[in-house]
Amino acid sequence: GAPPGGLYSPGDPLVLLQVDTLESSVLNSSSAWLVEFYASWCGHCVHFAPTWRALAADIQEWSPAVNVAVVDCADIANQKTCGKFGITGFPTLKVNSVCFVPPTDPGDSIQNLRQSIITNLEMHKETWPPACPPLEPASVEEIRGFFQTNNVTYLALIFETNESFLGREVTLDMLQYENVAVRRVLSSEEELVKKYGVTAFPSSFLLINNGTFSRIPVQMEARSFYTHFLQRLPGVTRGPYMPTRAPDTPIKTTPIPRKPADRSKVYMADLESALHYALRVEVARFSVLTGERVRALKDFVAVLAKYFPGRPFVQNFLRSVDRWLRNVRGSRIPYSALKLVLTNRKEGQAPAVLSNNVTWVGCQGSEPHFRGYPCSLWTLFHLLTVQATRHHSGQKAEDPLEVLGAMRGYVQSFFGCRECAQHFEGMAAESMDKVRSVDEAALWLWSRHNRVNARLAGTETEDPQFPKLQWPPPELCHPCHSVVKRRQVWDEAAVLQFLKAYFSPINIFLNYTE
Ligand code: FAD
Numbered sequence: 001g002a003p004p005g006g007l008y009s010p011g012d013p014l015v016l017l018q019v020d021t022l023e024s025s026v027l028n029s030s031s032a033w034l035v036e037f038y039a040s041w042c043g044h045c046v047h048f049a050p051t052w053r054a055l056a057a058d059i060q061e062w063s064p065a066v067n068v069a070v071v072d073c074a075d076i077a078n079q080k081t082c083g084k085f086g087i088t089g090f091p092t093l094k095v096n097s098v099c100f101v102p103p104t105d106p107g108d109s110i111q112n113l114r115q116s117i118i119t120n121l122e123m124h125k126e127t128w129p130p131a132c133p134p135l136e137p138a139s140v141e142e143i144r145g146f147f148q149t150n151n152v153t154y155l156a157l158i159f160e161t162n163e164s165f166l167g168r169e170v171t172l173d174m175l176q177y178e179n180v181a182v183r184r185v186l187s188s189e190e191e192l193v194k195k196y197g198v199t200a201f202p203s204s205f206l207l208i209n210n211g212t213f214s215r216i217p218v219q220m221e222a223r224s225f226y227t228h229f230l231q232r233l234p235g236v237t238r239g240p241y242m243p244t245r246a247p248d249t250p251i252k253t254t255p256i257p258r259k260p261a262d263r264s265k266v267y268m269a270d271l272e273s274a275l276h277y278a279l280r281v282e283v284a285r286f287s288v289l290t291g292e293r294v295r296a297l298k299d300f301v302a303v304l305a306k307y308f309p310g311r312p313f314v315q316n317f318l319r320s321v322d323r324w325l326r327n328v329r330g331s332r333i334p335y336s337a338l339k340l341v342l343t344n345r346k347e348g349q350a351p352a353v354l355s356n357n358v359t360w361v362g363c364q365g366s367e368p369h370f371r372g373y374p375c376s377l378w379t380l381f382h383l384l385t386v387q388a389t390r391h392h393s394g395q396k397a398e399d400p401l402e403v404l405g406a407m408r409g410y411v412q413s414f415f416g417c418r419e420c421a422q423h424f425e426g427m428a429a430e431s432m433d434k435v436r437s438v439d440e441a442a443l444w445l446w447s448r449h450n451r452v453n454a455r456l457a458g459t460e461t462e463d464p465q466f467p468k469l470q471w472p473p474p475e476l477c478h479p480c481h482s483v484v485k486r487r488q489v490w491d492e493a494a495v496l497q498f499l500k501a502y503f504s505p506i507n508i509f510l511n512y513t514e
Contacts, residue, residue, distance in 0.1 A: 006040045006072035007049040007369055014056035015069035019081045022071060031131040032066045032121055035094050037082055039074040040369035042090040042417040043461040052091075055113050062172040065132040066117065073416075074373075076357075079281060088285045089418035095120050115165045118172075133175060135168045138183035140191050146181075147209040153235050154180040154209075156216065158226070160202040161187050166223060167202075173227045178239045180230055206233075259512060261362045264476055266379060266503060269512040272314065273358040274376035275304070279321075280342055280356070282414045289333040296409035297333070298325045303406040307387035309505040311513075317353055361512050370463035374417065378449055381407045385442040386503035392438045400437050404445065408432065427451065442499050443492060446471075472498055 008016055017025060017035065026033040036052050038045035056068040073082035073090065085094065095117070121132065138157070146155050156174075158167035167184025174182050185192050187201045196205050196213065204216040204226055218225035230236065261267065278300075283289070289297060305322035308315065324341045325333075343353060358372070363379065365371035384403045392398075399405075408428045415421045427448050435444050450470050457468040472495070474481050479494040501507065 006070070006075065007038060007046060008053070008070050012053050012056065013060050013068075014053070015067055017069045017071045018075075019078050022078075022081050025067075025069070029067075030129055031064060032095055032129045033069055034066055034117060035069045035071060037071050037073050037085065037087045037090065037092045037094065039090040039416055040072050041074055041372045041374055042420070043374070043456065043459075044417055044419040045091045046369065046461045047459070048091055051110070051113070055110050058110050059114060059117070059172070061174075061176055064175050065129060065172060066121075079284075083285055083287075088416070089421075090416045114169065118165055118168050133171055135171060135184075137167075137186045137189070138192075140189065142183070143185075143192060143207075146207070150181060152179050152181050152209070154230070154233055155207040156180065156182045156204055156226070156230055157192070157196070157207065158182065158184045158202060158204045159187060159193065159196075159198045159200075160184055164202055166221075166226075169223050170226045170230070173223065174230055176239050177231060178237050180233060180236045182230070259361050259364055261364065261511075262509075263362070264502075264507075265362065266383065266508045267361040267363075267512070268311070268508050268510050269359040269361045270363045270376040271308075271380055271383065271508070272310070272354055272513060273360060273363075274373065274380045275308075275314070275318075276354050276356065277358055277373050278377065278380075278410070278414070280339075282416055284335055284339070285414075285416070287335050289335065289338070290331060292409075293413045294328075294331055294333055296406075296413035298328075299406040300410045301325055303384055303403050307384045307391065307403070309383070309387060309508065311510075314354060355514055359512050365463045366465040367463070370461075371466065374420070377415070382442070382445060382449070382499065383503045383508075385438070385445050386499055389438045389442055389500065390504075400435050400441050401432065403438075404428075404432055404435065404441050407445075423452070424448075439496055443496055446495060446499060472502070476502075 006016070008014065010016060015025070022035075026035060036048075038048075040046075052068070052070070059066060059068065071078055071082065073079060073087055118135065121128070122135065143155075143157070156170070158170060160167050164184075167182070171182040171184070174180060187193065187198075192198075198205070200221070202221045204218075204221070205213055206216050207213045216226065216229055218229060231238075283297060286293060301318065301322045302325075305315075305318045308318055310318065321341055360372050360376070363371045363373075363375035365375075381403070384407075388403045408425070411421050411424050415424075432444065435441050453468040453470060456462060462468050472480055477494065477498040480491055480498055482489055482491045482494075
């Protein structure tokens, strides 16, 4: 079934962490925690979720040593904690507090992920979780005295080359089983190789505490065959281990009533929510802004102060933030200092600021993880490119890239969906500098957005009630579509005219703003 708020549900074989369970579960734990910090609005997190779920199922048996969990950083209640863990982009995978080389390509195989977990665990020996078994290769001495020091009936030796993960995987797979131990032995361990007459790598041998041994008979020298064989040995039983499921407290969500929205209009609630989320949530993930990020923030706010057609108090707010940023000397800005400006508290006055919350109207999805913030960000930047054409109408533009450059900088420095940012940067690097006028800038963004729509159409990030169309569809703009030699083509002059009307201040509606 569809998850209530985030991308995962209590039926998934992983732990759903919330602000009150995250720190107590993960820090000071005797096992390793593999946590995916995600944002439910981030398209790549949506693509990645099936992989993460499949990984959790694949290594469920490892759970005394390795737990798989998720945290939704888009949930307002979790935002502070995500900040504390230093999360600045989504998805981010961490092993306890150690950041894990993130193979976030959803096409990446479960096997690669599994192996990089082992590599990550081994790289951080200093934080080796007590519940994790030793995974290093066995020595001659260890094997010689094994049954004297370990009270088990069986010892499985997996002979393999140094690069192979098989021995470590089977060791972890068998963790919950009693009366059997698993060790890997490297092909370079000549004495053992000779003693057992090993000729193939990988291959495995079963040693019994009565002194006998034999090769484990399997159809294929592979993980599931070994595990299957070992789990069924007489006297081998699954131990009393109970996986950590405790933090799965029911998730509280209040269903958001649908707000009727007209697709031919732009809503101020979406735009103001974008401003709030961009400045107070995305930028806030960086406790100190330096270098490129300072520049990106200054450019973004400068463009907002100049072109955002907001309500007067919002315009004042943006201008005061802009003034403050312009006066910043030096190349670092602690977020704590910026925050004071963004909350804009004036002595004895009610704070005349943006709402501290998000309200999606035109950008409301049919489920909480659809649309929302990325939709509002596109809307905001289209609006800004169009506003720039109104400012410059008739005269030669000073800088046709003013708005696009600010968007590019913002997305590069702050947009939490990091793969989205990479894709966008790819498009920008390819052709943004060919833009010669403010009109071309508005059209450039329109056509690149359509490319993104085409790429995402039919994927799991598409809200079924808001299919990713080539926009504007004929019902919004008939003249935008023309036919040349029986092929459907855009009439760009008509598109430009439409963009200017659609993203004009008189088409912005105040429904649901406070
Ligand atoms: P959106 O695509 O967000 O569009 C919002 C609104 O803008 C639409 O409802 C429509 O009114 C209008 N609109 C649509 N097309 C155009 C157009 N061509 N010109 C002008 N207005 C238009 N998601 C991923 O999964 N992978 C990515 O790589 C990715 N990259 C992104 C890069 C950027 C810079 C941004 C801002 C978002 C990105 N996203 C990505 C998110 C994705 O593009 C959508 O924003 C998200 O899936 C929500 O889609 P939506 O249906 O609300 O419509």
